[in-house]
Amino acid sequence: QKEVEQDPGPLSVPEGAIVSLNCTYSNSAFQYFMWYRQYSRKGPELLMYTYSSGNKEDGRFTAQVDKSSKYISLFIRDSQPSDSATYLCAMSDSQGAQKLVFGQGTRLTINP
């Protein structure tokens, strides 16, 4: 079993919908949680960075971490066609950003 599990999709939704992306993990040492967006043939782009449990909001994006359930989520409000990409969750323990464990990535398509 992988340390981080993420549904690879693909996920297809209409423009304007609320998108929910999720990851589960097994390593209770993980403390730092990130979401990256990766367009085709590009490197991952950092979207959200959170520490421990709780919510964090940035524009149309909201990240939630529930350490008790070992479950993290990314919500995208008012989704746009330009949000179409692969979304990767990543996490790390006390070693931080220098050694990330990634989920498989969810391919998301927003249909106009």
Place this chain on the structure above:
Amino acid sequence: KAGVTQTPRYLIKTRGQQVTLSCSPISGHRSVSWYQQTPGQGLQFLFEYFSETQRNKGNFPGRFSGRQFSNSRSEMNVSTLELGDSALYLCASSSGLGNTEAFFGQGTRLTVV
């Protein structure tokens, strides 16, 4: 502020050859981490260098090695290439001090034939 620069962007090599990839981190960042991305395995951590020293290492064979220079630029070397080494190789730059964000380059796409 310049981002993370990886060169070359694309590379085609023959089985058995070796290859060297380069990564220049964001100015002021001292940590460079390398990752391999394949459709089957996703993104996997290779190793991390901080102040010219390897600080973390993933579960890859010894054919994969790296180094970091005094200006924080890093190189990754893969010797005796195998077909399975075909992948997107990404480097990530971070300050290396405490738990801060990691920023990725565009990657080098290596194809082994």
